Amino acid sequence: MTIGSRHARPAVAVLAAVLGAVLVASVILAVTFGPADISPGEVWASVMHHLGLGATPLSELRDGIVWELRMPRVLTAAAVGAGLAVSGAVMQALTRNPLADPYLLGLSSGASLGAVIVLLLGAAIILPLAAFLGALVALGLTLTLASSLGRITPSRTILAGVAVSALASALTSLVIFWWVTGDSYREILSWLLGSLAGARWPAVAITFTAILVAGIPILLSGRTLDAFAFGDTSATALGVNVQGVRWSLLAVTALLTGAMVSVSGSIGFVGLILPHAVRLVVGPRHRALLPLVALVGAIFLIWADTAARSLFDPRELPVGIVTAIIGAPVFALLLARRRADA
Amino acid sequence: MTTRLTVPAMVAAIVLLTGCSAAAVTAPPEPEGDSTTTNCGIEVSFSNPQRVVTVKSSTTEMLLALGLEDRIVGTAFADGPVPEQWADAAAGIPVISEKVPSEEAVLGLEPDLVYAGWESNFSADGAGERSELQSLGVDTYVSPSACQSLSADHPALTADDIFAEISEVASIFETDATLLVSEQRAALEAVEPISGDRTALWFSSGSDTPFVGGGTGAPQVVLDHLGLTNIAAELGQAWAPFNWEAVVDENPDVIVLVDSAWNSAEKKIGVLEANPVTARLDAVVNHRYLVIPFPASEAGVRTIPAIVELSGQLRELELE
Amino acid sequence: MSTAGLEVDRVDVSIDGTLIVDGIICSVPPGSVCALIGPNGAGKSTLLRTIAAVEKPDAGSVAFDAQNLHAMARKPRARLVSFVEQDAATEVTLTAREVVALGRTPHQSLWQEESADDRQVVADALQTVGMAGFASRDFASLSGGERQRVLLAKALAQQPRLLLLDEPTNHLDISAGLATLDLLGGLAATGVSVFAALHDLNLALAASDHILVLHRGRAVAFGPTEATLTAELIGEVYGVRADLLQHPATGRPMVAFSSLG
Numbered sequence: 001m002t003i004g005s006r007h008a009r010p011a012v013a014v015l016a017a018v019l020g021a022v023l024v025a026s027v028i029l030a031v032t033f034g035p036a037d038i039s040p041g042e043v044w045a046s047v048m049h050h051l052g053l054g055a056t057p058l059s060e061l062r063d064g065i066v067w068e069l070r071m072p073r074v075l076t077a078a079a080v081g082a083g084l085a086v087s088g089a090v091m092q093a094l095t096r097n098p099l100a101d102p103y104l105l106g107l108s109s110g111a112s113l114g115a116v117i118v119l120l121l122g123a124a125i126i127l128p129l130a131a132f133l134g135a136l137v138a139l140g141l142t143l144t145l146a147s148s149l150g151r152i153t154p155s156r157t158i159l160a161g162v163a164v165s166a167l168a169s170a171l172t173s174l175v176i177f178w179w180v181t182g183d184s185y186r187e188i189l190s191w192l193l194g195s196l197a198g199a200r201w202p203a204v205a206i207t208f209t210a211i212l213v214a215g216i217p218i219l220l221s222g223r224t225l226d227a228f229a230f231g232d233t234s235a236t237a238l239g240v241n242v243q244g245v246r247w248s249l250l251a252v253t254a255l256l257t258g259a260m261v262s263v264s265g266s267i268g269f270v271g272l273i274l275p276h277a278v279r280l281v282v283g284p285r286h287r288a289l290l291p292l293v294a295l296v297g298a299i300f301l302i303w304a305d306t307a308a309r310s311l312f313d314p315r316e317l318p319v320g321i322v323t324a325i326i327g328a329p330v331f332a333l334l335l336a337r338r339r340a341d342a
Numbered sequence: 343m344t345t346r347l348t349v350p351a352m353v354a355a356i357v358l359l360t361g362c363s364a365a366a367v368t369a370p371p372e373p374e375g376d377s378t379t380t381n382c383g384i385e386v387s388f389s390n391p392q393r394v395v396t397v398k399s400s401t402t403e404m405l406l407a408l409g410l411e412d413r414i415v416g417t418a419f420a421d422g423p424v425p426e427q428w429a430d431a432a433a434g435i436p437v438i439s440e441k442v443p444s445e446e447a448v449l450g451l452e453p454d455l456v457y458a459g460w461e462s463n464f465s466a467d468g469a470g471e472r473s474e475l476q477s478l479g480v481d482t483y484v485s486p487s488a489c490q491s492l493s494a495d496h497p498a499l500t501a502d503d504i505f506a507e508i509s510e511v512a513s514i515f516e517t518d519a520t521l522l523v524s525e526q527r528a529a530l531e532a533v534e535p536i537s538g539d540r541t542a543l544w545f546s547s548g549s550d551t552p553f554v555g556g557g558t559g560a561p562q563v564v565l566d567h568l569g570l571t572n573i574a575a576e577l578g579q580a581w582a583p584f585n586w587e588a589v590v591d592e593n594p595d596v597i598v599l600v601d602s603a604w605n606s607a608e609k610k611i612g613v614l615e616a617n618p619v620t621a622r623l624d625a626v627v628n629h630r631y632l633v634i635p636f637p638a639s640e641a642g643v644r645t646i647p648a649i650v651e652l653s654g655q656l657r658e659l660e661l662e
Numbered sequence: 663m664s665t666a667g668l669e670v671d672r673v674d675v676s677i678d679g680t681l682i683v684d685g686i687i688c689s690v691p692p693g694s695v696c697a698l699i700g701p702n703g704a705g706k707s708t709l710l711r712t713i714a715a716v717e718k719p720d721a722g723s724v725a726f727d728a729q730n731l732h733a734m735a736r737k738p739r740a741r742l743v744s745f746v747e748q749d750a751a752t753e754v755t756l757t758a759r760e761v762v763a764l765g766r767t768p769h770q771s772l773w774q775e776e777s778a779d780d781r782q783v784v785a786d787a788l789q790t791v792g793m794a795g796f797a798s799r800d801f802a803s804l805s806g807g808e809r810q811r812v813l814l815a816k817a818l819a820q821q822p823r824l825l826l827l828d829e830p831t832n833h834l835d836i837s838a839g840l841a842t843l844d845l846l847g848g849l850a851a852t853g854v855s856v857f858a859a860l861h862d863l864n865l866a867l868a869a870s871d872h873i874l875v876l877h878r879g880r881a882v883a884f885g886p887t888e889a890t891l892t893a894e895l896i897g898e899v900y901g902v903r904a905d906l907l908q909h910p911a912t913g914r915p916m917v918a919f920s921s922l923g
Contacts (some may be wrong), residue, residue, distance in 0.1 A: 036591035064619035065590050122609065150678070161862060186553055186583070197549030197585070197901050200618060227767050229754045230813075233747050238717045238820070239740025239768035284754045314588040315577070316551055317376055 004034070012288040015281075024080065026299050028317050030306045035314045036065050046087035047071065052332060068200065071176045076199035076263060077305040078298035079207035081270055083260045085297025086218055087253045088271025089278075089289055093225040094246055094253075095154040101259040101272040105161040105250075108266035109168030110138025111258065111263075116172050116188050120179050128262035135258035192261055194267030194320025196305050204261045211257035214252045215294070221249055222287035229284075267320045269327025276334055377514055381482075382461055382489035384472055388481050390516045391455035395438070395448050396634040397469055397636035398459025399424070400485055400644075404508070405457070406431050407522060407643040410515055413633060415451045417464070418443040421637040422602060445470035448480075455481045459640065460488050483514065487560065487641035498558040499580070501567070503644050533653045535569025540661060543594040543625075544633075546581055546639070547605045547629035549613045555583045555598070560641040564634075567649045568656055570596060590619050591655070595661060597625045600654070602636035628660050666825055667691040667855045668713065673722035675705075675712045682708040684879045686722070690855045690872065694824070695846055697866035697887065698859040700876030701900055707748065707903050708857040709876065710826050713857065714870060715743040722845055726855075740768035744822035748829045750813055758804065758812045759797040762787050765819030787815040791845065806833035814842070818849075825849065827858040831865060843869035864916050868909075875899060888915055897922075 032040040033046065042057050042124040049056035056063045088104035094102065103109070114134025118127050146152050146160035176188060190197070227235045232242045256272075278293045301319070304326065308319040324331050359492050378387040394413050396402040399421040401484045405414055406428040424432040427587040438447050448456060448469050455470055461484050464472045472482040486507050487499055492551045512519030542565055544555025555561025556574060559580020565572045573592040574584050597614070599607040611631065625631070638644040664842050668690040674682040683705040690696040697769045698706050711722050713718045724731045731739060744765070752761075765787070766780045775915075788794045791811040791816040796804065801812060810833055817825060827846075831839035843865055845858050860866045866873060866887065873890050877899045883890045896904035902919050 035585060035588040061619065061622050064622055065587050068618040069587055069590070098753060110765075122604075187548055187550070190551055190583075195550060199766075223767065223770065223772055224502060227754060227764060229752045229764060230750045231752075232714050233711065233714075233745070234750055236736075237714050237740065237743070237745040238764065239737040239749075241736055260383055279755075284756060285760070309585065309587075314574075314584055314585055316585045 012282065012292065012309070016295065017290055019292060019299065023295055023299050026302045027074055027078065030077075030197075030302045031066065031070045032306065033306045033310050034065065034070055035309075036062065038062060038066065039249075042066075044071075047173055068208075072201045072204045073196055073199045073305065076203045076300055077196050077301045079204070079211050080196070080260045080264050080267065081301025081304075082294040082296035083207065083211055083215075083256050083297070084267065084270040085274040085278075085293045085300075086215065087257045087260075087276035088288055089286070089293050090218055090221075090225065090249055090253045090274055091271070093228055093286060094160055094249055095170075096228065097154070097158060097230065098276065100158070100270070101268075102164070102253065103261075103266060103268075103271070104158060105142045105183075105254065106138035106164035106168060107135045107257050108261055109165040109172070110136070110141075111261040112136040112192055112266060113138075113168045113172045113175070115191050115262075116175050119188055119191065120175065128203075131262035131265075131303075132258045134168075135261055138168055139254045139258075154164075184197060190318050191265040193318035194323070195263040195308075195318040196264050198319075199263065206259055206263055210256050214256035214259075217252050218249065218256070219290050221245065222285070222290050224317070224340075225286040263322065264320075267301070267323055269323045269331065270301060273327050273330050274300060277330070282303055313339075351603065360371055374520045377516075379510065379514075381486065383486045384482075386476070386481060386483060388455065388514045390509075391453075391481060391514070393451070394452045394455045394457055395443070395451060395465045395469075396457045397443065398458075399639045400456045400459040400488075400642035402432070404427065404485075404511055404638065405515075408508075408512055408515065410516055411435065411518065413515065416443075416448075417454055418447075418469075419459075421640075422629045422635050440535060442468040444468075444530055445474075449478065453480055455483060457483045459642075478574050485640075485642065493527075499560060499563055499641055501563055501646070504563070504641055507641070522637060522643075523656040529650050530567065530646050533649055535567060536656055536661065537569070538661070540570050540596065541573050541592060541594045542568075542588055542596040542598055543573050543592075543616075544598045544600070545610055546582065546600045547610075547652075550577070552584050552586060552589065555582060555639075556580055558647055559628050560639060561598070563641070564639075564652065565598070568653055571637065572655075584615060586620060590623065593623055594625055596630045596632060596656070596659065597623075598632045598634060600639045601633050607631070607633045630661070632656060667694075668696075668857060669723075669725045670709075670727075671723050671725070672711065673709070673724060675708050675717055676720050677708065677717070681720075681875075682879050683712065686874075686876075686881045688694045688872075688874045688881065688884045690824075690857050691844045692855050693853045694871040695850045695856040695858065695869060696872040696874060697870035698857060698874050698876065699861075699863060699866050703805050703878075704876040705829050705879040706876055710828050710857070711747075711825075712857055714743060714826050715739060716745070727874065728758065734812060737768050740820065742822060743824045743826065744811055744817040744820040745826045746828065746830055748832065752801070757798050758793060758801055759784060759788065761801050761812050762815045762819050765816040768820060784815075784819050785820065787818040788812075790818060792841070807835060807838045810834060811838070811842070814845070822854065824855045827856070829859055829861055832861060835878045839865060863891070863896065865900050867915050867917065880916070891915075891917075893917070 032043045038058065043066050044106065046058050046063050048054050050067050076298045084102055091100040091102055091104055092234045102236055111131040111134045114125055114130040118124065118130040121185045142157065142160045142164045144155040145163060149156050153255040176185060180188065224240055227240045235242050274297050275289065275293050278289055278296050282288045282292055304322045305319045311317065376454040378385065392413055393415045394405065395407060396414055396417045398419050402417045402420065403424065405411065406424065411431040414435050416436045416438040417491065419442055423549045442463055456475060458464055458469065463469050464482060475482050505527065508519050508523055521605045544561040544565065545552055547553045548565060554578045555572065555575030557575040557580055562572055562575065573589065573594050614626045620626055632652050634648055634652060638648040670688045673683060673686045674681060686709060698709065700706055708717060712719050715901050718732060726742060731743065762784045777797060788797055792812050793808065793812050793815060796808065801809065804812065810830065814830065814896050831842055834842060846858065846867060870887045872885065873887040874881060875895060882899060883895055893904045893906045896917060903922050905918045906915050907918055
């Protein structure tokens with residue numbers, strides 16, 4: 001093999017089928033984990049009961065544990081993992097920056113600010129909405145700032161995003177500092193670190209809808225994203241509507257990320273690391289990368305959340321801590337590899 | 343927390359030095375010289391403080407219970423209103439801050455002692471580091487039950503620890519707490535634990551993840567004396583995060599709700615009822631709640647009265 | 663004047679308020695190579711980018727085969743015109759083949775798989791630039807000259823009728839540069855219009871049929887190469903002394919420079 005050549009990349013369809021099977025298996029297995037003493041058989045019987053087949057062997061309360069607590073949580077973890085991973089991949093393509101993540105344009109800082117304000121006002125009911133609006137406001141500010149500097153370019157947008165994120169974070173800290181009383185900082189901290197502890201069926205509805213509505217346009221954009229490989233001029237010469245594609249993909253990604261963050265807080269590293277990991281195996285072509293990274297993201301977050309709620313049973317870690325513990329060393333490895341390649 | 347009190351030893355030494363006679367042994371100790379103790383790992387000595395700044399309700403109320411309101415020059419970071427019986431006494435006390443006071447605000451009152459309810463109140467951006475205050479001639483004291491640094495392997499809090507704390511504070515201020523302590527002891531002994539094997543959850547805050555009373559602090563003391571088994575007793579901290587699945591699995595008979603201005607009992611009931619699984623808990627369906635105000639939920643002079651009060655609430659639930 | 667090929671009619675282009683290119687008129691018939699020369703900052707890149715429809719002109723029009731390029735839909739235009747820009751770089755890890763395959767984008771729909779036809783065109787393009795053996799090599803591992811050739815193959819994979827190039831020989835060895843220009847000539851022979859900005863006047867003299875000379879954004883001369891590129895013109899535009907000689911091997915004109923005074 002000559003230096004620099006590569007093995008044939010594995011067939012995408014095969015990989016997708018395998019990952020799909022692993023995802024289904026993960027859902028089935030993850031739902032059996034938890035501090036309550038319920039056997040896997042009982043868990044699955046309960047699930048089947050709710051799907052319309054057979055009776056549940058569990059008491060109403062314990063059946064509730066399976067169907068109202070564990071099931072929606074596992075499903076939400078899958079959706080959020082998929083959404084964040086895909087958003088990260090798209091952001092990295094749009095900004096041509098391998099260190100981009102879904103939160104780059106102020107999305108997570110804005111969502112955090114919205115969430116913290118609502119948590120402190122005691123109106124936790126509208127938390128997802130407040131977080132989503134916060135994300136959109138931050139995005140709007142980022143784009144306004146980027147355009148005020150002249151023509152909008154990827155690097156300007158990233159810089160504007162950094163500025164807006166810093167501002168939103170500062171405001172969040174200020175709000176916490178001035179108004180937090182007693183131990184309400186605990187809830188806030190848990191949200192800021194990213195947690196799926198509050199995921200019930202409404203969260204499943206929100207995240208699945210977001211995946212369907214946003215996911216389809218994103219998956220269709222695979223070939224177009226590939227055309228960005230050599231920059232805007234090259235993409236234009238290849239017939240791509242650079243501005244239009246960039247704006248619409250950005251909007252769709254922002255909506256997707258905003259929906260995810262509103263449900264689970266800002267879970268880090270999923271959108272940053274997983275696209276790179278999947279690229280290592282299937283290469284950079286987005287028609288393969290996007291669907292596969294979604295599957296990998298779903299599987300990853302299901303198990304990260306399972307670990308988060310099982311490792312220190314009965315105490316729960318916010319899942320953002322688990323993804324950070326896994327993600328940070330992997331990120332360092334990635335950086336080292338890039339320096340070696342460069 | 344369970345600090346070795348050198349004060350009784352010193353009292354004994356003073357008595358011996360002033361002459362061995364039967365009369366001397368029974369006479370009240372003479373307030374003379376400094377008292378020294380180890381508080382949260384730091385050796386501190388006091389000279390009958392006259393100008394005290396208290397941080398948090400637990401410390402303010404401790405001094406009010408000992409009748410020492412005249413010595414308080416300022417308070418900060420109250421967790422709730424002072425109980426009725428001390429309202430008049432507390433009326434004249436200046437409030438420096440709603441939250442942790444700044445070091446400058448504290449020093450501006452020229453105190454000789456800062457008495458804090460949480461160890462974290464003594465930080466550079468709070469009331470000031472303990473060493474710094476000491477070097478400026480201001481003594482510092484933390485409620486012994488709140489000492490974090492000693493929590494690694496010290497045994498769980500007991501009622502005796504609380505009485506010892508009251509006595510220690512009294513001796514620092516060179517006053518007498520024997521009456522107060524014996525009253526509280528008697529009240530505690532009069533409380534009959536509920537019969538049967540009843541379980542309870544001490545729900546302090548949180549919605550997605552409940553923050554509960556664990557096995558080693560004031561909540562455990564209260565539940566023990568009420569005769570209730572704490573479902574989160576395995577948690578080796580005074581308060582710790584828990585999870586709803588475990589709560590539902592245990593299905594506690596009673597839920598203790600900590601009531602505060604920022605997180606009321608009503609709000610917690612709302613959280614329990616909004617969660618589709620906890621809404622089906624026996625305690626929630628049948629409204630078997632005990633309510634305790636936040637300042638009384640931390641170890642201190644209100645713990646025993648709280649036990650008495652909750653015992654009454656528990657009887658009314660008619661669980662037996 | 664025939665309407666086939668590229669027609670640039672009084673094009674003005676401003677960027678961020680500054681007029682870069684002023685009143686350019688030129689044409690490139692099909693099957694010919696036109697060189698675009700001028701000192702740095704003359705506006706060559708801007709003109710090429712405008713013809714490629716990356717920039718919009720403030721005034722004037724650009725047409726190919728009588729179709730206004732700026733009025734066309736993007737994809738049909740990309741099937742007509744391809745552009746090899748200066749210093750194209752990527753962070754993405756692609757093989758040479760994958761880079762060339764990007765050139766098929768205007769011929770494919772969003773969800774289509776790569777067709778046998780696409781694969782053939784890509785293979786042919788690599789073959790034409792002499793990089794067929796490098797197809798599975800990582801693009802980033804290639805030398806500057808090899809990368810330039812792959813990027814040229816990408817442009818060829820678009821099967822353009824108008825090929826625009828911005829300094830295609832910049833990073834190339836002399837032999838590679840000459841080979842590239844031969845290639846462009848061969849391409850023109852198949853009917854493609856080739857319009858290339860060139861730094862090296864001798865390459866322009868050797869390889870082009872027509873020449874457009876730009877100086878401070880204005881066209882100072884346009885016409886058949888040998889007739890238009892006189893020693894006086896070169897001297898004026900570049901601020902040097904130029905002497906035209908005859909190339910001993912090819913017999914075509916070449917220029918020698920020396921400083922003034």
